[in-house]
Amino acid sequence: MTNAADEFHFTLSATDGAARTGLVHTPRGQIRTPAFMPVGTAGTVKAMYASQVRETGADIVLGNVYHLMLRPGAERVARLGGLHRFMNWPHPILTDSGGFQVMSLAKLRKLDEKGVTFQSHVDGSRHVLTPERSVEIQGLLGSDIQMQFDECVKLPCSDEEAERAMELSLRWAQRSKEAFGEQPGKALFGIVQGGANPDLRVRSARALVDMDFKGYSIGGLAVGEPQDVMLAMIETVEPHLPKTKPRYLMGVGTPDDIVESVRRGIDMFDCVMPTRAGRHGLAYTRFGKVNLRNARHADDPRPLDPDSSCPAARDYSRAYLHHLVKAGEILGMMLLTWVNLAYYQDLMAGLRAAIAEGRLAGHIAETKELWTKGDLPPL
Template sequence: MTAYELLATDGSARRGRLHTAHGAVETPVFMPCGTYGTVKAMTPAALETVGTQILLGNTFHLMLRPGDGVVRDLGGLHRFMDWPRPILTDSGGFQVFSLGDLRKISEDGVVFRSPVNGDRVPLTPERSMEVQRNLGSDIVMVFDECTPYPASVAEAERSMALSLRWAARCRRAYPTGGPGHLFGIVQGGMHPGLRRQSLEGLGEIGFEGYAIGGLSVGESKEEMDAVLVALLPLMPRDHARYLMGVGTPEDLLRGVELGVDMFDCVMPTRNARNGYAFTSRGTLKIRNARHRTADRPLDAECGCYTCTNFSRAYLHHLDKCGEILGSMLMTNHNLAYYHGLMARLRASIETGTLPTLASTLRDGWTALDEPF
């Protein structure tokens, strides 16, 4: 069986199914970030309750703590964190390249200073594949260099070419038929020609899915949209398409309209811990004084545990007091909202009504007087 099945389309939008060793994932899908083997403020049971199909783990951080060998010896990441569903792990590349002067790049890979204890740690394409194999990932990402923004054509081309050479090494270290699916990552900065070249090079190597990296790194919405409009029609129809590190509900809707299948972002969880709730009427900040006596849910259209049982006034109180429960309830709602949004998008693609739903969603998001 192939990794990805295309089930229906509506314009460029795609309704599909991704097959993994830990079950099928209905797409388009949003993946919460479980950086250290946990999605902050959520138990595994709560994640399942709000509709999480697949989550993202972080190779870089888990390699450093507790160590990929420890996770392997304890039965893999699924058993370690008691998560029975699929897991995608990033390669560690983005985190390494965000270290700035603490890392040195060469053809072989990267050597960096550990942010945990200052040790010098090498990370190569082969080592990244070893770590992700030890974690037991269902979807493994190639080790790449995240092209900085802004980058000239020459800078982006050098970075893209290095990432392609590393991708080939990842494929050799993690051959087809392995325990998980290996995804290539398209780089090339904001330059359409380089993006096309990267995609063609990855296609020659051959992967089970293809991701779009190097976006949501400081560029404007217009620049990101231009890259997606140019690139997505060129991507293989019979493989999953993953837009990395994106984003807001509007970003997800726009990505789905253009043909993206998979998304991840810290936004729903991080923003929840900072008092922001995503709703059908836009984004609201629960710590604002207007919510101190508001006896109504975050979102009247939401049936999550938070909206069913607690008022804005109570959530405002928890936030003001710095109570852990506040972060838990806000995160529960935001993830339920994101997963509910993706379920509605999947259903609308099946019925050919995505444009109608998109119009309804956008009208609602602009109705609130507290834009994010």
């Protein structure tokens, strides 16, 4: 008999309008929702120690099938004890299926009913990625939450193209589910597709719910469309997803995208934005974005945020951070990545508390008002 603690499930703690807060339960630990998952593409959250990522408040990180299958190889990671041990992260890991990266990064790709044949962007080697192989790789990596293999089209696109990709993704979803089988304590999520067409999105959501996945993702957004289109698709899909299972908006996003998506009932997010921005001199703070490349910071002795719980935001001057960025010092990338991931986790903690206390609308209004100030008061 399986212990309840070893089962993957979701419990809802409180709601405020469509917004929800709760817990995703896995054998490796609980994930507090709404949750932001730092992206650890190739087995590392860039410029961060795993222990630092945990200290920011992250319950889960994301790994990527495409990158890990090419280097160092899923079979090698499995021989070395799995991705958790490999990257020294004993907490939950979600892996995406590799489909998006195949479409965006691979050379000479060819798509058919079977899957995708492509050349590696690393060394030109030839690979075939199918729903079955994607699930096999995720199993070798040992991730706790796995994603079906799907085709993600860029927006804008024609309804005909969106429908073709959505129907193919549904067939691949069924194959992914059959390949996944029964894995106690682990979950496979389906991915809603359909471009910017509400009818296609509803058809996709209903078909996936009929397949009975343990969680549901909304894919194919944050790919260049305006925010209002993204939010409209969330509002279209949300009523058709089970309230008893987690909802994941893939690849999103900016702090504003996140708070508006939480308002509409999304539980989980991931995005490279906070880590990528940190490596390029941009800090996210409760006062909005701060570009440390700007010369106006060169003589500023103030920290990014004197009241932050993050040492990188609290204990280093803007002048020093500006110097590190301009000098191309690795420490600048490390500190600003730390600042950004800590801010994103603080943002999620604030949203969780506001939902639990029934004051989400006011909290979002206060959060956005601080962003408009743009910075600390003048010197």
